[in-house]
Amino acid sequence: MSTIAPPRPPAAPVPSAPRRATGLLLRWWRRLTAMRTAIVLLFLLALAAVPGSLLPQRSLSQNNVRQYFTDHPTLAPWLDRLFLFDVFSSPWFAAVYLLLFVSLIGCVLPRGLEHFRAMRAAPPPAPRNLLRLPDSGTLSTQLTGPEALDVVEEELRVRRFRVVRREGELSAEKGYLKETGNLLFHLSLIALLLGLAGGKLWGYEGSILVTEGQGFCNSFQQYDTHSSGPLVDSGDLSPLCVDLEDFRAEYEENLTAASFTADIAYGAPGEEGRTTTIGVNEPLRLDGDRVYTTGHGFSPTFTVTRPDGTALEDVSVPFLPVDQATMASEGALKVPDLGGDGEDQLAVRGFFAPTGLIQGGILTSVDPRPLAPQVAIQAFQGYLGLDSGIPQSVYSLDSRQIDRGSLTEVGAANLSVGESMTLPDGTTIAFTGYRQFAAFQFSHDPGQVWVLASSIAMLTGLLGMLLLRRERVFARAVAGARDGGTVLTLASLTRGSGESAPRFAALTDDLGAALGTRAPEPEDHPRDT
Amino acid sequence: MTPDQLASLSDNLFSISIALYSLAMVAFCAQLAFGRRTTRTRELVGAGGPPAASPEATTGAGEDGRGRRWGVIALGLTALGALAHGAVLITRGLATDRLPWGNMYEFSTATVLVAVVAYLVFAVRTPGLRHIGLFVLAPVVLAMVLIGLFLYAEAGPLVAALRSYWLAIHVSTAIIGFGIFFVSGIASVLYLVRVRYEERVAAGEEPGGLLSRLPGAAVLDRVAHRTAVFGFPIWTFTVIAGAIWAEAAWGRFWGWDPKETWAFIAWVVYAAYLHARTTAGWRGRPAAWVNVVGLGVMIFNLTFVNMVSTGLHSYAGVS
Ligand code: HEM
Numbered sequence: 149m150s151t152i153a154p155p156r157p158p159a160a161p162v163p164s165a166p167r168r169a170t171g172l173l174l175r176w177w178r179r180l181t182a183m184r185t186a187i188v189l190l191f192l193l194a195l196a197a198v199p200g201s202l203l204p205q206r207s208l209s210q211n212n213v214r215q216y217f218t219d220h221p222t223l224a225p226w227l228d229r230l231f232l233f234d235v236f237s238s239p240w241f242a243a244v245y246l247l248l249f250v251s252l253i254g255c256v257l258p259r260g261l262e263h264f265r266a267m268r269a270a271p272p273p274a275p276r277n278l279l280r281l282p283d284s285g286t287l288s289t290q291l292t293g294p295e296a297l298d299v300v301e302e303e304l305r306v307r308r309f310r311v312v313r314r315e316g317e318l319s320a321e322k323g324y325l326k327e328t329g330n331l332l333f334h335l336s337l338i339a340l341l342l343g344l345a346g347g348k349l350w351g352y353e354g355s356i357l358v359t360e361g362q363g364f365c366n367s368f369q370q371y372d373t374h375s376s377g378p379l380v381d382s383g384d385l386s387p388l389c390v391d392l393e394d395f396r397a398e399y400e401e402n403l404t405a406a407s408f409t410a411d412i413a414y415g416a417p418g419e420e421g422r423t424t425t426i427g428v429n430e431p432l433r434l435d436g437d438r439v440y441t442t443g444h445g446f447s448p449t450f451t452v453t454r455p456d457g458t459a460l461e462d463v464s465v466p467f468l469p470v471d472q473a474t475m476a477s478e479g480a481l482k483v484p485d486l487g488g489d490g491e492d493q494l495a496v497r498g499f500f501a502p503t504g505l506i507q508g509g510i511l512t513s514v515d516p517r518p519l520a521p522q523v524a525i526q527a528f529q530g531y532l533g534l535d536s537g538i539p540q541s542v543y544s545l546d547s548r549q550i551d552r553g554s555l556t557e558v559g560a561a562n563l564s565v566g567e568s569m570t571l572p573d574g575t576t577i578a579f580t581g582y583r584q585f586a587a588f589q590f591s592h593d594p595g596q597v598w599v600l601a602s603s604i605a606m607l608t609g610l611l612g613m614l615l616l617r618r619e620r621v622f623a624r625a626v627a628g629a630r631d632g633g634t635v636l637t638l639a640s641l642t643r644g645s646g647e648s649a650p651r652f653a654a655l656t657d658d659l660g661a662a663l664g665t666r667a668p669e670p671e672d673h674p675r676d677t
Numbered sequence: 678m679t680p681d682q683l684a685s686l687s688d689n690l691f692s693i694s695i696a697l698y699s700l701a702m703v704a705f706c707a708q709l710a711f712g713r714r715t716t717r718t719r720e721l722v723g724a725g726g727p728p729a730a731s732p733e734a735t736t737g738a739g740e741d742g743r744g745r746r747w748g749v750i751a752l753g754l755t756a757l758g759a760l761a762h763g764a765v766l767i768t769r770g771l772a773t774d775r776l777p778w779g780n781m782y783e784f785s786t787a788t789v790l791v792a793v794v795a796y797l798v799f800a801v802r803t804p805g806l807r808h809i810g811l812f813v814l815a816p817v818v819l820a821m822v823l824i825g826l827f828l829y830a831e832a833g834p835l836v837a838a839l840r841s842y843w844l845a846i847h848v849s850t851a852i853i854g855f856g857i858f859f860v861s862g863i864a865s866v867l868y869l870v871r872v873r874y875e876e877r878v879a880a881g882e883e884p885g886g887l888l889s890r891l892p893g894a895a896v897l898d899r900v901a902h903r904t905a906v907f908g909f910p911i912w913t914f915t916v917i918a919g920a921i922w923a924e925a926a927w928g929r930f931w932g933w934d935p936k937e938t939w940a941f942i943a944w945v946v947y948a949a950y951l952h953a954r955t956t957a958g959w960r961g962r963p964a965a966w967v968n969v970v971g972l973g974v975m976i977f978n979l980t981f982v983n984m985v986s987t988g989l990h991s992y993a994g995v996s
Contacts, residue, residue: 190949201938
């Protein structure tokens with residue numbers, strides 16, 4: 149945008165610094181709120197989202213990001229410095245959308261005020277030369293000028309135009325809702341952003357694996373992983389506990405997963421819970437909170453018996469699926485304190501197959517349904533390192549302890565249900581069966597309903613803005629040159645969808661017909677159709 | 678009929694519709710070839726200027742009977758192809774006892790059908806647009822062949838996550854939106870080509886050829902805009918419906934999954950296009966380019982994002 153400044157009188161005082169600063173700010177503001185800037189910012193927004201889909205993102209998968217760091221050790225730290233693994237929470241992404249929204253507010257608010265004024269003001273007077281407008285034409289009638297305009301006014305009012313009569317002419321307008329739709333749409337975008345922000349600030353999420361017969365309560369200590377917005381008070385989470393009573397997975401003949409359902413009991417801590425069934429696409433919804441089953445798997449159960457008879461009976465540990473198609477799963481059982489001292493801890497690393505097949509001594513899984521469950525286990529003895537202060541996953545053994553020789557393998561076997569293996573020191577490990585586990589996710593997002601409401605408002609506004617038409621019609625009556633009749637000049641201005649010419653032709657035809665019913669022999673000359 | 682018979686009938690209909698579309702393409706070529714002698718009339722050369730008011734004025738005016746007859750045959754073949762194409766989806770739906778858009782093969786097949794139907798609607802309502810048939814059907818045939826070669830998946834049941842009425846809502850509108858944007862994008866591409874042609878005509882050259890048979894630039898621009906205006910709310914609804922479904926299926930309504938991200942990018946690009954159309958300095962070519970970028974984004978989202986990146990939307994069923 150360039151404007152040509154008027155020549156300044158030579159003696160004019162130099163504007164003071166603050167004045168100049170405001171002038172500069174004003175100019176920047178105008179530039180920021182121009183439509184051209186909006187287009188550029190929209191483009192930037194689209195462009196800024198691209199790396200977020202091409203590079204692994206921490207918000208989606210920490211593992212993939214870690215893998216990327218291993219694969220690209222020199223590049224990754226640089227990308228990380230540019231927030232390319234956290235694109236959607238990066239300062240530059242925020243900068244783009246905040247600028248866009250500032251531009252939007254600066255653009256839409258003044259328009260809104262103007263629209264509000266225009267809605268209460270009368271339609272503007274007819275332009276001097278009506279025949280210059282894109283759609284225009286003339287009609288002759290035997291009626292007098294005011295009578296002819298009366299007919300036009302009536303016809304337009306039936307079509308829900310707002311009509312204003314002025315000396316010998318008439319202005320009509322309809323379709324204010326188009327502009328209202330535009331404003332509603334753009335303002336809803338702002339409401340949507342606020343709803344998103346609210347959800348991010350006050351929302352939280354936790355996930356946990358629960359084996360049948362067990363449960364969890366909503367607190368950050370219990371969750372395997374959780375994330376929460378900066379304004380969440382961890383002492384103030386909704387008091388809710390959930391127990392998993394039964395989990396079912398059903399399959400089609402070709403082993404496509406057909407449904408997963410979990411029977412749960414839920415209620416406040418210590419309360420007699422209510423029961424319900426949740427599943428894929430059907431979470432439990434309580435006001436503001438939702439509980440989902442996001443996955444499932446098997447928890448094989450083991451009984452470990454020391455030579456002295458002390459036993460750990462039917463412990464079940466969730467094994468994580470490594471292949472969703474066959475539900476082949478891996479996991480670990482850690483027994484730090486059964487008898488023995490600190491250096492005599494027991495651990496089992498295992499592979500679970502719901503339907504096992506042993507080929508060449510190697511166990512594989514061939515079916516996700518538990519038709520012939522088997523485990524392949526390796527037993528280790530030594531020091532587990534659980535109290536070393538370094539966190540470990542509960543679902544796997546710390547391979548560093550094995551590499552370091554702190555844990556040594558003392559036996560391996562493939563077991564079916566009911567079978568057991570005996571270690572050199574006389575300890576037996578029996579595979580006693582399995583239970584199912586479900587992965588639960590607890591979500592709290594107070595912004596969600598606002599986002600939904602703003603989306604619906606946005607769509608409504610959009611439909612209004614795109615589908616409605618804004619139309620002005622003008623008419624002027626002039627005494628006819630011949631035989632004393634009246635010549636009506638009609639014109640219309642349309643903004644919005646569709647073609648205006650056929651509609652204008654239809655309008656003039658209708659007006660001609662209406663005039664004809666009031667006066668004999670109307671002559672009809674639409675000039676432009 | 679048994680499900681297996683229905684499924685193989687569906688596969689045969691797929692080949693039949695490709696064959697019909699190819700024949701229609703030949704007929705469109707014949708229309709262009711036979712209509713050509715009359716194209717050098719003044720009327721058509723002058724079409725670059727003010728034809729906005731009446732598209733008919735730009736074409737057809739000087740067409741001889743043979744050209745017109747080929748045009749009708751071409752449209753008829755296209756319509757037959759579309760019928761066979763629709764039957765592909767119906768028989769598949771019957772064979773699997775579900776909506777026939779559970780994997781990429783079915784989804785893309787349905788999308789192409791929407792594009793063909795959108796074109797047919799335009800061609801019936803605005804005869805001037807029949808001439809772009811070749812330029813619509815060529816990509817359609819190409820797309821169908823690629824779909825048949827690379828995306829084909831056996832008829833089969835849906836995975837659990839897809840068993841929801843949201844499949845009907847979200848995926849149907851996605852298919853419709855995409856099909857409409859497809860036509861819009863083609864119109865913008867033709868617009869760009871035609872504008873260049875008209876500039877050369879204005880400069881006194883006589884480029885001739887197929888381009889002279891295209892509708893005028895203003896008509897193409899208007900078709901592109903109108904279809905985008907129609908597609909944009911549908912796409913907006915698709916994204917919202919997807920978010921509502923994601924909230925039920927995945928535990929959050931928006932998570933910047935690659936598919937979601939590209940749906941968002943496409944939405945923003947089309948918003949930019951609609952703005953550009955009403956902004957001085959962006960009208961005409963720059964706006965058309967934005968629309969072409971939008972089409973690129975949609976195609977990228979359907980192909981690359983489905984097949985290469987891994988995300989929650991990995992239901993493509995392509996191995
Ligand atoms: C979040 C970003 C935005 C989106 C998604 C968006 C979307 C849209 C859409 C879809 C239209 C309809 C265009 C049509 O009528 O064909 C529109 C119109 C409009 N937008 Fe935006 N917009 C955004 C930001 C802005 C900004 C920042 C401004 C101001 C600088 C703005 C000003 C307008 C105006 C004035 C119109 C009406 C155009 C007309 O009257 O024809 N928009 N917007």
